Amino acid sequence: MRILVTGGAGFIGSHLIDRLMAQGHEVICLDNFYTGHKRNILKWMDHPYFELIRHDITEPIRLEVDQVYHLACPASPVHYQFNPVKTVKTNVMGTLNMLGLAKRVKARFLLASTSEVYGDPEIHPQTEEYRGNVNPIGIRSCYDEGKRIAETLAFDYHRQNDVDIRVARIFNTYGPRMLENDGRVVSNLVVQALKNMPMTVYGDGSQTRSFCYVSDLVEGLMRLMNGEQIGPVNLGNPDEYTILELAEAVRHLVNPQAEIKFAPLPQDDPRRRRPDITRAKTWLGWEPTLPLSEGLKLTVEDFRQRLQQPQPTTYS
Ligand code: NAD
Ligand code: UDP
Ligand code: UDP
DSSP, X not given: OEEEEETTTSHHHHHHHHHHHHTXXXXXXXXXXXXXXXGGTGGGTTOTTEEEEEOOTTSOOOOOOSEEEEOOSOOSHHHHTTSHHHHHHIIIIIHHHHHHHHHHHTOEEEEEEEGGGGBSOXXXXXXXXXXXXXXXXXXXXXXXXXXXXXXXXXXXXXXHHOOOEEEEEEOOEEOXXXXXXXXXXXXXXHHHHHTTOOXXXXXXXXXXXXXXXXXXXXXXXXXXXXXXXXOOEEESOOOEEEHHHHHHHXXXXXXXXXXXXXXXXXXXXXXXXXXXXXXXXXXXXXXXXXXXXXXXXXXXXXXXXXHHSOOXXXXX
C-alpha cells in the first residue's frame, strides 16, 4: 500500500514509519519540522519506497495514497503553547485538508487524537463514552479543543462524505527519540537526571499519568487502522503513577544522587489520568506489553547515547 504519515518526522510518527517500511509499504512522510527532525527518518532517506515532503498541512496538498495516518501536531504542552493560534490552525485547517485529501482519493484516515479530549477528568479511569471536562479558554485549550474539533471533523466527513475513518485517543506515550527539549515529563526527568541537574516536579507531584511505551502504542495504531472499528478507541497503558513516583523511578535508574525540585503546577494541569482499554482489548486484541521499568531503561539508554554525541548541525 501507499501510506501517508503526517507528522512522520516526529516522535511517534517516525516509529510508525519504521514499522510500515519494515512491512514493505510505500511511505510518504509529510512534515514541517516544527518538532520533528530529519534524523528520525534518516535511515529511510535513500530507500526507493520512502518519500519525504516538507510541507505545512495548514496548506492544501494533493497526493494519491491508500491510507493516511494523521499525526501532525505538536504534542508537548511547551511546544503547542508556544504558538497556540498555529496549534489551532494545525488541528482545524490541517485536519480539514487531510480529510479532504482522504475523501478525494478514498483513503482510509486515522486521526491521532488524545486523552486531552477528556480534559481534567471527573471520572476515573476514562472510558470512550466520557465526554470530558475541558476548559475552552485556558492555555491548554488550543490543543484540547483543537483535537476535539479534529474528532468532530473526522466523524462529520464520515457521516457526510463516507470517509473511512479511525480515531485513536492516545494517552501519554514515551520512548526513544523524544526531543531533549521536548518539555514533557519523561524526557525532562531523564535528561535532568543524566545531566545531574535538579529534577523538576510540578505541584506536589501527586497528580497521576499512565505511560505507554512507543512500540506498544504504534502496534495499537496499526491494529486500529487495519481493523473494522472506527472508534474512538483509547490507546494507552493503564498502569498509573504519580509524577513523584515517576521521578523516584527515574532517579533510582539514572542517578540516585539527583535532587528533586518542586515547581509550580501549570494552569489546568489534569489531576488524574488513566485509560480504560476495554475497547482496545476487545475490538483490537491489543494491550501494552512493556512495563514502565523496562521502557524507561530503553529511553534512558537512548538519551544517554544522544547526550554523549555532538549536536547535529548539518540537518534540522
Ligand atoms: P511530535 O511533536 O514529536 O510530532 C509531531 C510532528 O508533527 C512533528 O514532526 C512536527 O514537526 C509535525 N507537525 C506539527 N505541526 C505541523 C504542521 N502544521 N504541518 C506539518 N507537520 C507538522 O509529537 P508526537 O508525540 O510524535 O505526537 C504525534 C501525534 O500523536 C500528535 O498528533 C499528538 O497530538 C498525538 N498524541 C501524542 C501523545 C504522546 O504522548 N506522545 C499523546 C496523545 C496524542
Ligand atoms: N484538500 C487537499 N488535498 C486534496 C483534497 C482536498 O488539501 O487532495 C483540501 C481542500 O483544499 C480543502 C479541504 O481539503 O481546503 C477540504 O476539502 P473538501 O473537498 O472536503 O472541501 P472543499 O474543497 O469543497 O471546500
Ligand atoms: N511535569 C512535571 N515536571 C516536568 C514536566 C511535567 O512534574 O518537568 C508534570 C506536568 O505538570 C503533568 C505531568 O508531569 O502533571 C505530565 O506532563 P506532560 O507535559 O508530560 O504531559 P500532559 O500534562 O500533557 O499529560
